[in-house]
Amino acid sequence: MKRFWLIGLFILVVVGVIAGVILTRVQVYAAPEQPIAYSHQVHVEAGIQCLFCHPSPLKSPLAGIPSVQKCMGCHNVIDTDNPEIQQVASYYESGEPIPWIRVNLQPDFVYFNHQPHLGAGLNCETCHGDVGQMDVTRQTVKMDMGWCLDCHINQSDEKVGRLADCLACHK
Amino acid sequence: MTKRVSRRDFLKLTAGATVVTGLAPSVRRMVLEPYVQPPEEVLPGEATWYASTCRLCPAGCGIIVRVINGRAKKIEGNPHHPLNQGKLCARGQAGLQILYNPDRLKNAVLQSGGRGSLKFEPLYWSEALDILVDKLETLSNPNRVAFLGGLMPSHLYKLTTRFLSSFGSSSPIIYDLHSALEGRNSTVQLSESLFGSPELPIYDLANAEVIFSFGANFLETWMSPVSQSHAFGTMRQGQLGGRGFLVHFEPRLSATAASADEWIPIKPGAEGYVALAIGRIILEERLGQASSHRPYSILYQNVDVQEMADASQIPVEVLHRFARIFADADQAIAIPGGGLAGQHNGGTSMLAVQALNLLSAQIGRVGGVFLSQPGPTAGFRQNPNPGSFENLSILIERMKSGEIDLLLIYGTNPVFELPTSAGFAEAIASVPYVISFSQFVDETAARADLILPDHTYLESWGYEVPAPGAAKPAVSSQQPVVRPLYDTRSTGDVLLAVAERLGGQVANALPWSDEVDFLQELATELHGSSLGAYDAKTPSSFWALWRQYGGWWTEKEIPREPDISTIVQEPIPVSEPVFDGEENSYPYHLHPYPSITLSDGRGANLPWLQGAPDPMTTVCWGTWVELNPETASSLGVSEDDVVRVISPHGELEAPVVIYPGIRPDVVAIPVGQGHEQFGRFAEQRGSNPIALVASITDPETGSLAWGATRVRIEPTGRKKSLARLESLAGEGRESIG
């Protein structure tokens, strides 16, 4: 009888762990709910380049997100009847930042810098996926250390020593 | 109802909680806030450095502040600044915690529950200004308003003085404890009487071969500690082939004394005797450059070396040795420090010390004494020289007798900083309306009716002429490094707005739309000067460079020799120190000293400074009483025993630190703790030794003789362990707390 209970408990734990792993994965790839229903697809199809709104990955560690003022630069006149746009305008008028939820996130112990990646000729979509096709932005790759290293160790001999070094990212 | 959880249930619950937590999504939600309106030229993720001025003490060091995404992250010394040359002290580093302090006032408040109730009601600025204007307009006479200031930025001092004089009132009265502990007022008076110039002299420590420091803690808090430490480093690294020689006279082994080649634990008040004896011996034995002695022989007419030796308890042979060291050096300086100014005979002792520089012809010579050259910055130098305690006592009397209807207080906390016996707390109670401009509710602001909080220095504009200055004529500029965090308002702008509302003469005297307008007009006066380290084509580009550099200074050093032609040749008086308290009932001298971290208490609300251990005792977060081992054993107390220190004017209790570096007849207690108000980090921690001090003044200078009180000590039988890193008894590291 006791043994039966133990097996039951064991199965429960295994199921729990598997469910946990699956749930976590689902969470990673799920698009977080944003304060405003913003669509990258609409903007990209309108012909706007990534670097117009995210201006600094070529010169700074961060890509940057557009200021509310920048949104209003166009939306003063474009699609002003849309309730979502009106919400953007109300943030601007009250001087409050829009509390976007981060989609791609590195933990605090990783020093990620956009600049050298773009310098090495990577495109935005290499890591961020085809954002231009996304109505709601979500993560397309789980940006863990294995994934980073997949690329970092497949480099030419003179680079690999530097790029596979712990201190390249964990300073 | 309480439900008891059995051990078994507890384990089950824990196991359950662990499984549930394991299943919870491991993804963090993080909010990403964009700028609403991005500042120009800000690159996300890249630091911007803004140059400004440190305001943690009156020295006025140049700082640069690292700002990322609109947040100030780190303060460093400005490497171009001629005063501190890229260095900064611990207090300067801790300035960030003023900006981010959780106890800051976030808007103008009215103390609606009555003074001391600490019940505050927020006000709109327009309402607050209405009250201020109304109070000024309904005064029966403009002399019934008084402005009490402490560490004020120079531009605010200028605006305030203009405001008050056009209103028909007298200038601000400046007094703060830090300046009193440094002896600023007495030093200025001494320079005025010797050199005809009321300012702080600059001692060329870097090029000195021998330094005799009489109570000048020049590596800790005295005057301009960062630039002096830098100069001391240069002296030690042997510019002249040697490593220099420092003798420090002080009753207690301070950090400066510990850096000296010789420390003389001098009897309090006897410093002047030593200086006189050294001078007399140099003259009598024609030591050093005898040719320069003749004009000064009259100064030492009344001095008898044996008498001085007896009075100072320093043997004649030792005095002879010092005389020879001082006279034989090519560059020797004697510095009259703050410890002297805090004695009843401070003025004469300081004169006796400065006279050594005259005797050895060190005035205006390399490795000697200079004054700071204003050059083209003369227009900026309406510097608020701290007034004497006597001046302040007059104000206190006027307040008590009901002659003041409106008191305005900026940048000083007299309720905490003055001895209880000065009676400020009673005097302020008899003033009908009190307005404070403090950023925090300190002891004085708690007794105000209205508080109009100024921005912190990292959010505000201004400038300061460093005093004592640097070898180059310089002005340090101040600019906001971040936008104001809260709805506070610059006091300069408050005054300008009030002036506009009052109209008439006052509005005419203050025609600027805001303080930046005023500053810009003043700063661009320097535009076009050929002496500057930089120049610009137009006034507006000059204004940009002024902010970028953190001020203006000349490219080259321009020394200024003090004028000694008018020195009155008369014997230096030998004056005996006077102490408050009968020697029989109060056998020990109380030696309060400024804390290297909290200074006079203004740093007590900054946890970084509270947590920085004192360099000599390694104690943090508290007050302690330093006793010589001999004294401690005669009292029967040991380390961490709580003792009661009693003066004729008050008493305090604190644990003992047994400290061999102190005279047996002296008890030292650091200043800075013992706040009743001033935020969560400062309140109800330690005690304030200044409260015990007698309000006696030096008759020469009118300065507070803060070192002239005697105390007695009683063991309480209790123990309280101090937070300290190490014990002096060589017991190695101990735990904190």
Ligand code: SF4
């Ligand atoms: S010496 Fe004074 S002004 Fe200079 S960094 Fe220290 S606290 Fe600031």
